[in-house]
Amino acid sequence: MKVLVTGGAGSIGVHVVRALIERGDEVSVVDNFNDFYDPQFKRVRFEKVLTGVKAPKLYEVDITDNAKLGDVFDEVKPEKVIHLAAWASVRPSVENPLLYTQQNVDGTVNVFEHSKRLAVKNVVFASSSSVYGRGITPPYRETSACDQPIAPYAASKRAGELYAWMYNYLHGLPIICLRFFTVYGPWMRPDMATWKFTERIFQGKEVSVNRFAADGSVVKRDFTFVSDIANGIIAALDKNKGFDIVNLGNNDPVALDRFVAAIEKGLGVSAKVTDKILAPEEAIVTAADLGHAQQVLGYTPTVSIEEGQQYFSAWYKNEYLKLFPGGLTPSKY
Numbered sequence: 001m002k003v004l005v006t007g008g009a010g011s012i013g014v015h016v017v018r019a020l021i022e023r024g025d026e027v028s029v030v031d032n033f034n035d036f037y038d039p040q041f042k043r044v045r046f047e048k049v050l051t052g053v054k055a056p057k058l059y060e061v062d063i064t065d066n067a068k069l070g071d072v073f074d075e076v077k078p079e080k081v082i083h084l085a086a087w088a089s090v091r092p093s094v095e096n097p098l099l100y101t102q103q104n105v106d107g108t109v110n111v112f113e114h115s116k117r118l119a120v121k122n123v124v125f126a127s128s129s130s131v132y133g134r135g136i137t138p139p140y141r142e143t144s145a146c147d148q149p150i151a152p153y154a155a156s157k158r159a160g161e162l163y164a165w166m167y168n169y170l171h172g173l174p175i176i177c178l179r180f181f182t183v184y185g186p187w188m189r190p191d192m193a194t195w196k197f198t199e200r201i202f203q204g205k206e207v208s209v210n211r212f213a214a215d216g217s218v219v220k221r222d223f224t225f226v227s228d229i230a231n232g233i234i235a236a237l238d239k240n241k242g243f244d245i246v247n248l249g250n251n252d253p254v255a256l257d258r259f260v261a262a263i264e265k266g267l268g269v270s271a272k273v274t275d276k277i278l279a280p281e282e283a284i285v286t287a288a289d290l291g292h293a294q295q296v297l298g299y300t301p302t303v304s305i306e307e308g309q310q311y312f313s314a315w316y317k318n319e320y321l322k323l324f325p326g327g328l329t330p331s332k333y
């Protein structure tokens with residue numbers, strides 16, 4: 001099977017690309033190695049995670065460059081597409097709404113348009129739990145209205161889902177939108193809480209933890225280990241034939257005390273914690289209802305936060321610190 005993966009050098013993408021190659025798919029990657037976080041880290045990750053498997057064909061192309069993206073589609077002639085390329089993260093999107101619209105909405109429409117043009121058999125689109133926004137009681141179900149996004153990033157992902165529905169309705173393009181819930185694991189995005197907390201706790205620095213929201217409610221996150229997400233993406237790639245929206249989470253919302261305890265155990269270091277009230281653009285609880293994922297994809301996550309943090313901490317200490325002893329180039333976003 002010829003599969004094109006956009007964002008295939010990303011923190012989720014590399015694991016998906018490796019799994020596809022291991023099972024014998026012919027994989028091509030589109031990624032522009034942008035500077036949302038250290039591009040050198042992305043390049044090393046791409047090389048290390050794909051060591052020992054047949055190298056995918058890599059196109060260093062920006063998905064917002066519609067003509068160049070079209071050339072890639074013409075050359076690869078993919079049978080299926082996994083569209084992961086995007087600017088992720090909620091907080092920087094509040095400062096850069098136009099950038100997120102251009103990258104996540106325009107870029108996504110380009111990918112859908114070329115997929116339609118080449119009659120691709122299935123497109124998997126990376127959406128996000130952030131689309132649930134305000135006014136929805138957890139656990140989040142795919143049938144919820146999702147019309148109150150609370151950050152530009154969330155609005156851009158919801159827009160991608162609406163375009164996906166339209167492309168399926170108007171052109172019969174099969175698209176499945178997967179709503180990921182806080183993905184973590186080795187080689188993850190360095191802007192995410194798991195990474196930042198692990199690093200600060202390991203260095204003996206204080207961590208400010210959003211244990212509570214402004215109204216006093218306990219903050220919880222449904223952390224999902226990257227191998228569970230990769231399995232869900234590949235199940236969606238194999239099974240989808242029409243339009244669908246499916247949650248991919250862990251169905252075990254974790255209070256942040258338990259999260260910090262899992263990091264402490266993984267690292268073998270005690271944390272110095274101070275409280276910080278959750279920012280208003282962040283959801284208080286994220287919790288995936290996985291009934292639909294189980295039904296349509298046979299998706300069942302297997303990695304607990306405690307086990308996942310063991311893997312992440314081991315990678316951080318044994319691999320990352322050796323490869324990047326001076327740390328990463330700080331992001332300007």
Ligand SMILES: NC(=O)c1ccc[n+]([C@@H]2O[C@H](COP(=O)([O-])OP(=O)(O)OC[C@H]3O[C@@H](n4cnc5c(N)ncnc54)[C@H](O)[C@@H]3O)[C@@H](O)[C@H]2O)c1
Binds near residue numbers: 088
């Ligand atoms: N990691 C999570 O917790 C999470 C949660 C919900 C949704 N998602 C979504 O999953 C997808 C992958 O996320 P990730 O955490 O691996 O992020 P990531 O930033 O590590 O990966 C995205 C990759 O896409 C590339 N990219 C971005 N814009 C591009 C462009 N215009 N042209 C070509 N390449 C481009 C980047 O260089 C990067 O390698 C994203 O769509 C993200 O919004 C992630």
